Structures are given as structure tokens and as C-alpha cells.
Amino acid sequence: MLPETINPNLSLLDSDNQQVNLTRWMHQCELINSYYNANTVFIFQKTSAGFEIIVSAITETPQFTAGTLYPAELELFKQIQNSQPDGLYQNLGSFMLDDLPRDFDGIQHILSRPIAWPDGSQFGALCVLNPHMADPLANAAMLEPFQILLQQELSLLCQNHRIESLSMRDQETGMLNHYGFLMMAPRQLNLGRRFGAHAGIIFFELLSPDNTPIPLEDNHHRLLGKLIQDTIRTADVAAHYNTTQFVVLAFVDGERDIQHIMKRVEKQLEQQNHQLKLDASYSFFTPESSAKLAPMMELARGKLDSMQPPKPEVEDTPVKPAIDSS
Structure with missing residues (x-):
């Protein structure tokens, strides 16, 4: 279970989580973007408001930037978030034009890996748009180290919340100290x-x-x-x-x-x-x-x-x- 002080439905952008280094997350997106020579790379989180972009690689166009919110009914992100740990390589041609936001115009393929909280519940996903790959299944494995790193930071966040919670409680009564x-x-x-x-x-x-x-x-x-x-x-x-x-x-x-x-x-x-x-x-x-x-x-x-x-x-x-x- 997650610590009581962590609300998984609250965006990381709206919470004071110093243990999660979003600047480092952005640098990871830059590295992945460079490796795959992709259009862009971003990380989204499923929140109570919908799917929110947390960080992204720097692009010339103001799309998929941090804070961009997509509706919770977006089927594409649902499939990405609920995929197997080894992720998905999807052709967006299988989606109707009206099923995708205009931001996805010109995007043909998405390579993704889901990101989970320490208790196994889904946090969101890491997405690579239009990656240049000769062998998608083989090259997709390069996302695993980044997936592990992001999940380790979420685990560290939860661990710090548990330690902080214990330091704020009185052992005899269970009340705040x-x-x-x-x-x-x-x-x-x-x-x-x-x-x-x-x-x-x-x-x-x-x-x-x-x-x-x-x-x-x-x-x-x-x-x-x-x-x-x-x-x-x-x-x-x-x-x-x-x-x-x-x-x-x-x-x-x-x-x-x-x-x-x-x-x-x-x-x-x-x-x-x-x-x-x-x-x-x-x-x-x-x-x-x-x-x-x-x-x-x-x-x-x-x-x-x-x-x-x-x-x-x-x-x-x-x-x-x-x-x-x-």
C-alpha cells in the first residue's frame, strides 16, 4: 500500500515532492529522444483530472509540454497505461481520426512502457513518438532501464513519506507528536x-x-x-x-x-x-x-x-x- 500522505490521483506537478527530481526526468526524456531520433518523448500520469504530461523532451512546437491535460476517456493512453511491463509499439492508424486529439496529427507510431507505483498500481507511462527503429521489439528493450529508474524514484518518494510519517507520530498514542x-x-x-x-x-x-x-x-x-x-x-x-x-x-x-x-x-x-x-x-x-x-x-x-x-x-x-x- 502507498503511504497515507501520498495521493496517487494528485499530479506530481501539484504536489511538493522533493524526492522526485523532475529535471532529471526531463533529461532522461532528452536522452531517449536522441537515441530513437524521435519527434518527442514524454511521461504522463493518470490523475483524477485525466492524463497529464509531467515532463517531456524539448521540442520546437508547444505540444506535449508539462501540464498538458488529456481527457480520462482517451483510449490510446488507457491502452498504454494498462499494457504489460514490456510495453507497446502501436500504429496509430488503427485509431479513428476523431479518437485522437489534434496534437497527434503526424504521429504514426508510439513506443511506450507503463510506469507503476511501488504497490503495483499504475502511475502512467513513458512514451516515444515516431521512433526510428529497424527492429521495434529489439530496440524497445532500451526503454527498460529508464522505466526502472523512474519507478525507483517513485519508490524512494514513498519510502521518504513513510519515514516522515513515522517521525511525526507518537508511538504510544498513534497521534501526531x-x-x-x-x-x-x-x-x-x-x-x-x-x-x-x-x-x-x-x-x-x-x-x-x-x-x-x-x-x-x-x-x-x-x-x-x-x-x-x-x-x-x-x-x-x-x-x-x-x-x-x-x-x-x-x-x-x-x-x-x-x-x-x-x-x-x-x-x-x-x-x-x-x-x-x-x-x-x-x-x-x-x-x-x-x-x-x-x-x-x-x-x-x-x-x-x-x-x-x-x-x-x-x-x-x-x-x-x-x-x-x-
């Missing part, structure tokens, strides 16, 4: 503001009956983490911030909803384990607010009882001895 929250929350906050949502930062901390922080056991972590995740909505972001504290970025209709979330978690915790006490604090900001996430987090966290500076001990004032008037 401190690093993961700082990575995910700003993006979600900007999205919420764009849609006019109010937001609040909530901090939770488990306390012992005498209101002092306690070293949590694994079952305490899991219990509070589960209660928080069961209470918040899908769009909200929750994390196990540190040993005793949890943080939530919640999108609400008003400030009162933030207080309801805090009370609901506290009530459920009391029902599950009456020996544990919950301290909670929050900060609230509207869509019009320009406040950044970090200072709002510090504001909310600073209101927790455990974050208050210790009160100085008041020394007993010595009582002066009474004066005996006699």
Missing part, C-alpha cells in the same frame, strides 16, 4: 481561515488529585488520546505534545464551542478514570485575526496550572513580645 503538529497545524489553520472558520488552540494536561503533574503510564496516554480524538472533528488537528500535555487545533462556530470541547473531554475522562484530573486551557482567534500559530499556542499553554511560576513562600513574621507596662 510535537513535530507533527507544527508541520500539519499551520497548513490546516490557513485552510480554515480561507473558509472563514473560527479556531481555537486547546491544551490538555493530566493531573493527580492534588493538581500536580503526574508521570503518565501508557494506558493513561492512550486513554486521554482516544478521548480527544473521539471528541474532535475530522478537520481538527490533535497531538501528544509532550509527556503530560496534549494540544488540539479545533475549528468551531464560536468561542463557546471550545469550552464545550474541554468540558466534554473532562466529563468522559472522569467516567473512565475518576483518579485522573484534567487541566485545560485555550486561546481563541477569529478568521480576521492575523495571529500566528506559535504565539497562540504559547498563550494557551501558559494558562495551564503547571506552567504558572511557583508562588514564593511567605515567611512568618515574628511576633513582637508584649511590653509589660508594670
Whole structure:
């Protein structure tokens, strides 16, 4: 399976995938184009919008350039993508003129190799237009090294996403950790503001009956983490911030909803384990607010009882001895 953070239906051109070097992909297309003395070479990806050209060799005409989108119903690309791993050599004369876009005018043959994601699902294909070959089947094997290289880069992309995902998760609760929250929350906050949502930062901390922080056991972590995740909505972001504290970025209709979330978690915790006490604090900001996430987090966290500076001990004032008037 692909990592949860990878959407195979999203174009590589629209995603921030630094592990995939599209410049190198373009250079590969240039090498293949030179070897086959072809009209052009390109790589397409099947996305939710259709078949999109990701990279291509440089040509004089503005055709098959990166970002060009073809409809998902294009039968030619369907056959190419779903072909056997050793690819296809097709004569476009078998297609009706109306079945192909105008970009394919003058293109007689296509040599192609499908490209797959690491889980075996189809990514797209590598296509060579009008290759000059004496023996198509023998010369087609020259595409295999390029096919392997491209699939290795997709595997590296998935592996990096898995490692990054693990580094953002807390092993005990399965929630985001401190690093993961700082990575995910700003993006979600900007999205919420764009849609006019109010937001609040909530901090939770488990306390012992005498209101002092306690070293949590694994079952305490899991219990509070589960209660928080069961209470918040899908769009909200929750994390196990540190040993005793949890943080939530919640999108609400008003400030009162933030207080309801805090009370609901506290009530459920009391029902599950009456020996544990919950301290909670929050900060609230509207869509019009320009406040950044970090200072709002510090504001909310600073209101927790455990974050208050210790009160100085008041020394007993010595009582002066009474004066005996006699």
C-alpha cells in the first residue's frame, strides 16, 4: 500500500515532492529522444483530472509540454497505461481520426512502457513518438532501464513519506507528536481561515488529585488520546505534545464551542478514570485575526496550572513580645 500522505490521483506537478527530481526526468526524456531520433518523448500520469504530461523532451512546437491535460476517456493512453511491463509499439492508424486529439496529427507510431507505483498500481507511462527503429521489439528493450529508474524514484518518494510519517507520530498514542503538529497545524489553520472558520488552540494536561503533574503510564496516554480524538472533528488537528500535555487545533462556530470541547473531554475522562484530573486551557482567534500559530499556542499553554511560576513562600513574621507596662 502507498503511504497515507501520498495521493496517487494528485499530479506530481501539484504536489511538493522533493524526492522526485523532475529535471532529471526531463533529461532522461532528452536522452531517449536522441537515441530513437524521435519527434518527442514524454511521461504522463493518470490523475483524477485525466492524463497529464509531467515532463517531456524539448521540442520546437508547444505540444506535449508539462501540464498538458488529456481527457480520462482517451483510449490510446488507457491502452498504454494498462499494457504489460514490456510495453507497446502501436500504429496509430488503427485509431479513428476523431479518437485522437489534434496534437497527434503526424504521429504514426508510439513506443511506450507503463510506469507503476511501488504497490503495483499504475502511475502512467513513458512514451516515444515516431521512433526510428529497424527492429521495434529489439530496440524497445532500451526503454527498460529508464522505466526502472523512474519507478525507483517513485519508490524512494514513498519510502521518504513513510519515514516522515513515522517521525511525526507518537508511538504510544498513534497521534501526531510535537513535530507533527507544527508541520500539519499551520497548513490546516490557513485552510480554515480561507473558509472563514473560527479556531481555537486547546491544551490538555493530566493531573493527580492534588493538581500536580503526574508521570503518565501508557494506558493513561492512550486513554486521554482516544478521548480527544473521539471528541474532535475530522478537520481538527490533535497531538501528544509532550509527556503530560496534549494540544488540539479545533475549528468551531464560536468561542463557546471550545469550552464545550474541554468540558466534554473532562466529563468522559472522569467516567473512565475518576483518579485522573484534567487541566485545560485555550486561546481563541477569529478568521480576521492575523495571529500566528506559535504565539497562540504559547498563550494557551501558559494558562495551564503547571506552567504558572511557583508562588514564593511567605515567611512568618515574628511576633513582637508584649511590653509589660508594670
